[in-house]
Amino acid sequence: MRKxxxxxxxxxxxxxxxxxxxEIIAAAPSALNGDDAAVMYPATPNSRTVASTDMMVExxxxxxxxxxxxxxxxxxxLRNFADVEAMGARPTAALLAIAAPADTPVNFVRGIxxxxxLRCAFYNAELVGGDLTRSKELVITVTAIGSLGGSQxxxxxxxxxxxxKVVSHGKIGYSAAGLAxxxxxxxxxxxxxxxxxxxxxxxxxxxxxxxxxxxxRATGATAMTDNSDGLVPDIGTMAKQSNVxxxxxxxxxxxxxxxxxxxxxxxxxxxxxxLTGGEDHTLVAxxxxxxxxxxxxxxxxxxxxxxxxxxxxxxYASGWQSL
Amino acid sequence: MRKxxxxxxxxxxxxxxxxxxxEIIAAAPSALNGDDAAVMYPATPNSRTVASTDMMVExxxxxxxxxxxxxxxxxxxLRNFADVEAMGARPTAALLAIAAPADTPVNFVRGIxxxxxLRCAFYNAELVGGDLTRSKELVITVTAIGSLGGSQxxxxxxxxxxxxKVVSHGKIGYSAAGLAxxxxxxxxxxxxxxxxxxxxxxxxxxxxxxxxxxxxRATGATAMTDNSDGLVPDIGTMAKQSNVxxxxxxxxxxxxxxxxxxxxxxxxxxxxxxLTGGEDHTLVAxxxxxxxxxxxxxxxxxxxxxxxxxxxxxxYASGWQSL
Numbered sequence: 001m002r003k004x005x006x007x008x009x010x011x012x013x014x015x016x017x018x019x020x021x022x023e024i025i026a027a028a029p030s031a032l033n034g035d036d037a038a039v040m041y042p043a044t045p046n047s048r049t050v051a052s053t054d055m056m057v058e059x060x061x062x063x064x065x066x067x068x069x070x071x072x073x074x075x076x077x078l079r080n081f082a083d084v085e086a087m088g089a090r091p092t093a094a095l096l097a098i099a100a101p102a103d104t105p106v107n108f109v110r111g112i113x114x115x116x117x118l119r120c121a122f123y124n125a126e127l128v129g130g131d132l133t134r135s136k137e138l139v140i141t142v143t144a145i146g147s148l149g150g151s152q153x154x155x156x157x158x159x160x161x162x163x164x165k166v167v168s169h170g171k172i173g174y175s176a177a178g179l180a181x182x183x184x185x186x187x188x189x190x191x192x193x194x195x196x197x198x199x200x201x202x203x204x205x206x207x208x209x210x211x212x213x214x215x216x217r218a219t220g221a222t223a224m225t226d227n228s229d230g231l232v233p234d235i236g237t238m239a240k241q242s243n244v245x246x247x248x249x250x251x252x253x254x255x256x257x258x259x260x261x262x263x264x265x266x267x268x269x270x271x272x273x274x275l276t277g278g279e280d281h282t283l284v285a286x287x288x289x290x291x292x293x294x295x296x297x298x299x300x301x302x303x304x305x306x307x308x309x310x311x312x313x314x315x316y317a318s319g320w321q322s323l
Numbered sequence: 324m325r326k327x328x329x330x331x332x333x334x335x336x337x338x339x340x341x342x343x344x345x346e347i348i349a350a351a352p353s354a355l356n357g358d359d360a361a362v363m364y365p366a367t368p369n370s371r372t373v374a375s376t377d378m379m380v381e382x383x384x385x386x387x388x389x390x391x392x393x394x395x396x397x398x399x400x401l402r403n404f405a406d407v408e409a410m411g412a413r414p415t416a417a418l419l420a421i422a423a424p425a426d427t428p429v430n431f432v433r434g435i436x437x438x439x440x441l442r443c444a445f446y447n448a449e450l451v452g453g454d455l456t457r458s459k460e461l462v463i464t465v466t467a468i469g470s471l472g473g474s475q476x477x478x479x480x481x482x483x484x485x486x487x488k489v490v491s492h493g494k495i496g497y498s499a500a501g502l503a504x505x506x507x508x509x510x511x512x513x514x515x516x517x518x519x520x521x522x523x524x525x526x527x528x529x530x531x532x533x534x535x536x537x538x539x540r541a542t543g544a545t546a547m548t549d550n551s552d553g554l555v556p557d558i559g560t561m562a563k564q565s566n567v568x569x570x571x572x573x574x575x576x577x578x579x580x581x582x583x584x585x586x587x588x589x590x591x592x593x594x595x596x597x598l599t600g601g602e603d604h605t606l607v608a609x610x611x612x613x614x615x616x617x618x619x620x621x622x623x624x625x626x627x628x629x630x631x632x633x634x635x636x637x638x639y640a641s642g643w644q645s646l
Contacts, residue, residue, distance in 0.1 A: 034480075035410065035477075035479050035480050036375065036405075036406040036407075036409035036410055036480070036547075036548055036549060037373045037374060037375035037406045037407050037409065037410050037412070037467070037469065038373065038374050038375070039371050039372075039373050039410055039412070039471055039477045040371060040372045040373070040374070041371050042365065042369055042370070042371065042372070045368075045369060046365055046368060046369060047365070048362050048363060048364050048365065049362075049363045049365070049372045049468065050360045050361065050362050050363070051360060051361050051363070051374075051416070051418055051451065051452060051466070051468055052359060052360035052361065052418070052452055053418040053419075053420045053452060053453060053454050053464070053466055054420065054454050055420040055421075055422050055454050055456050055462075055464065057422050057456055057457070057458045060456065060457060060458070061456070082359075083359040083360045084359075084360050086359035086360065087358065087359055087360050087362055089360070089362070093374065095374055095375070095376040095466060096376075097376045097377065097378040097464045098378075099378050099380050099462050128374065129374060129375055129376060130376060131376050131377050131378050131464075133378050133380055133383065133384075134380070134383060135380045135383070135460055135462060136459065136460050137458055137459050137460045137462075139378075139422050139458060139460075139462045139464075141376070141378065141420045141454075141462075141464035141466075143374070143376055143418060143420075143464075143466040144360070145372065145374055145468075146360065148362055154358075154362045156358050157357075157358050157359070224359075225359055226359060
C-alpha cells in the first residue's frame with residue numbers, strides 16, 4: 001500500500017515492508033516478481049540452469065561513505081553475474097535479500113535497487129524476487145540465475161589442459177588499488193591525484209563487458225574463473241583442480257601507469273594489488289584457440305602443478321580471507 | 324585445507340574459511356558444488372526454473388537457546404522450499420549464504436549444514452552452492468531452486484476462481500503457539516505441560532510432506548500460497564490478486580485441543596495463532612476438483628472481494644511484519 005505521506009527520506013521502519021518492497025520493484029521491475037517464487041522459462045531448449053549466491057556485509061564489503069547506494073547495487077550484481085559468466089553461461093535473473101536496520105533510509109534501499117536494475121539491464125536480466133527483513137547490520141545477499149544453452153560443457157575450474165593459453169577479460173589490480181586509495185583519502189581524492197579516480201571507480205563500480213563468458217565458451221575456452229579472491233589464489237585453484245601448471249607472463253599482467261602512480265603515492269608495491277588484490281572479477285579462461293574477443297593472453301598452461309610467473313614463485317600469494 | 328589441529332569446537336575465525344566450507348560440504352554434499360556457480364540439468368525437457376530467496380536473522384527469526392543448529396538449517400530449507408512448492412514446482416536445489424561472527428563455533432555452522440542436508444534429502448534436492456563471510460550478526464540466506472515440468476500453469480496467487488474449494492496441507496497456528504510457549508517457558512516445558520511439545524517442535528522444526536505442491540498442480544489446483552505471514556494476510560493477498568471473495572469455514576480451521584490447551588495455559592485466544600500466526604508454511608490452494616491427497620477443504624472461493632470466516636470479518640487480521 002503506497003501512501004502519499006511516505007517519503008523516500010523516511011526510514012524503513014517508518015515506511016513499512018509493503019512500501020519498501022514497492023519501491024524496490026519500481027526501481028527494478030519484472031513481470032516475474034510478486035508471487036511466492038519466480039518462474040522462468042528456459043532461454044533455449046533444455047538449457048541448463050546456473051546459480052550462485054554472494055553476500056555483502058556493510059563495513060566489510062562496502063562502506064556508505066565510500067560507495068553510493070547505486071554503486072553498491074551495481075557491484076552486488078557484477079560480483080554474482082561474474083560467477084555465472086565464469087561458467088560460460090548467460091546471467092538471466094537475480095534475487096535480492098536485504099537485512100537492514102529499521103533506521104535505514106528508504107532512499108538508500110531504493111538506490112541499491114536502482115543500481116541492481118541498471119546493472120541487470122546491461123545483461124538483459126531482471127530482478128525476479130527477494131526478501132526484506134530487519135537486522136542490526138546491513139547485509140545484502142544476491143543470488144544470480146543464469147542459462148547455459150547448447151551441449152558444450154560449462155567452463156569448470158578443472159577444465160584447463162596443457163598446451164592452452166591463459167586469457168583474461170577485465171582490469172587486474174584496479175579494485176585493490178582503489179580500496180587502498182579510499183583508505184588513505186576517502187572518496188575525495190586530492191586534486192593532484194585526481195587522475196587516479198578510475199581506480200576508485202573500479203573498486204566501487206567494477207565493470208565487465210556483459211557476455212564475455214558466453215563468447216569464451218562459444219570460441220573454445222574449456223576452463224574459466226573470475227578474479228574474486230586474488231589472481232594468484234584464484235588461478236592457483238584452477239591449476240590445482242585441473243592438475244596442471246600455469247605460468248603467467250609478467251609483461252602481460254604488469255601494473256599499468258595508473259597502478260604504478262597509485263603505488264608511488266601510497267608507498268605500496270602495485271604488484272601486490274595485481275597478484276592478490278582480487279575483487280576485480282576479471283574473467284580468466286584457458287583455451288587452445290585464439291583469445292576470445294575482449295580477452296588478451298596472459299600466460300600458458302603446461303604439464304606439472306602450481307602457479308608461477310615467468311617460471312618463478314609469485315612475490316605475493318595470499319588473497320582475500322572471508323573469515 | 325583440513326588440518327588435524329582444527330576441532331569442531333573451534334570458532335570460524337580460528338578454523339578459517341576453507342576448513343568451514345569443507346565442513347559445510349561434508350555435511351550437505353553435492354557433486355554440483357565447488358565451482359564458481361552450480362550448473363543444473365533440467366529435470367524434465369524444457370522445464371521452467373523456479374527460484375525464491377529468504378533471510379533468517381538471529382534474534383528475529385531464531386534464537387540459539389530455542390533451536391538447535393540442525394533445526395535452524397531444516398527450517399531454513401522448509402521456509403524456502405514451501406515457496407517453491409507453492410508454485411506447484413519441485414524443489415531441486417538450495418544455495419546457502421551465511422554471515423557469522425568470527426567467534427561462532429564451527430560446530431554450530433556444521434549443525435546448520437547438517438539440518439540443511441537432512442531436509443534437502445527429503446526432497447531429493449541438494450545444497451549446490453553458497454557463500455560464507457564474517458559479520459557482527461548471524462544472518463542466513465537460503466535460495467531455493469525448483470523445477471516446474473509440463474505445460475500446465477504454475478499455481479499463482481491470481482489463479483483462484485469463483486466456485487472453487489480452498490484446501491490446505493499442514494498445521495495452522497502451531498508455529499505461533501510454539502513461539503508463545505518458548506517465550507513463556509523456553510525450551511524446557513514444565514512437566515505438566517509436556518504434551519504441548521508438538522507446538523514447540525512445529526515452531527523450531529516445521530514439517531510439510533514434500534511434493535504436495537506438485538500433487539496439487541497435477542490434480543487441478545490453480546492457485547497456491549503458503550501460510551508464512553499469517554493465514555488471513557496470506558489468503559487475503561490471494562483473494563485480492565485473484566479478484567475473488569474467499570470464505571473460510573471456522574470448523575475446518577478451528578484450534579485443535581493442543582492449541583486450545585496452550586491458549587488456556589498462556590491466557591491467549593488460540594484463534595489469534597490460527598488467523599495471524601504465520602510461519603506454519605501450510606500450503607493453501609484453490610481447486611475445482613477434490614482436495615488433493617494430503618489436503619483438506621477449509622473454505623470456498625466466491626464472486627466478490629475480501630476474506631471472511633463463516634461470512635464474517637476475521638477477528639484477527641494483521642500478521643507478521645518484516646520491518
